[in-house]
Amino acid sequence: MGEAIRVAQAGLELGQFPFGAVIVMGGRSVASAHNSVKASVDPTAHAEIVAIRRACSKLYTTSLEETTLYSTCEPCLMCLSACFWAGIRKIVFGASIADASAYGIRQINAPTRLVTTFYGDFFNITQGLMREECLTLFEKWGKNHK
Template sequence: MDLYDEKFINEAIIEAEKAYDEGEIPVGCVIVRDGKIIGRGHNLREQQSDPTAHAEIIALRDAGRNIGDWHLDGATAYITLEPCPMCAAALILARVEKIVYCIANSELGACGSVWDFPDDPAFSSHPIVIRHNIDSYKTLLNKYFKNLRETKR
């Protein structure tokens, strides 16, 4: 991973840590264009009682507000966990150019693991997808689910 991607993946991990601290599944996202973060988000589903309040959706909304446009041509989404179908579709429809994520989502991944929305001919936009294996994020995600299992005992 180059230093540019590493810088913004680390920002997404900071967002995931916020979600963890708030009792949410630790997923974070930043949207970057021209080297600047234009949108940030982390999971807020529990706090907002909103099934669509995923990190990517929050970051897309933030980016749109910040630039005054929902078209995110030339932007890159840095995400800690491979996007689900809802989030992958939203990123594609927003015309994000590239999706970079830390680890695969073996249950609901829609960027190559379970489904491959970016390569689906039904979409008119086809972002580049890059996956990095980031141990620090895996540790955070595993810690969250371990705590959840122990709490349910």
């Protein structure tokens, strides 16, 4: 999660939204990304999506079944679905969708605990890892976007 926070901080310094993601396989980082929606002028360029694209490209596969996704924030519906299609079962996140919303970052209020019921027992989700550190990213973002 520390790497995801560092990547999110780097994106924040570039004027991006305060989100970062890392895909890990066998204890090693395969790919990382920060949100790049603004820079790429692409509303789908969430950190998780960009990290998945990079991991698939690096490993030359569309199956990331042996990986874990670490994200500074709870994945949105789009990102959670991308994890499903990529085969990423294990997801670890810091801050929640409700946390992001509280800082004025527009979110769809669809927490993973509700959405994952549609996926059966596919996902193994850990929430709240380094949450306070992830919230610091939102605080920094909020200071520049009031």
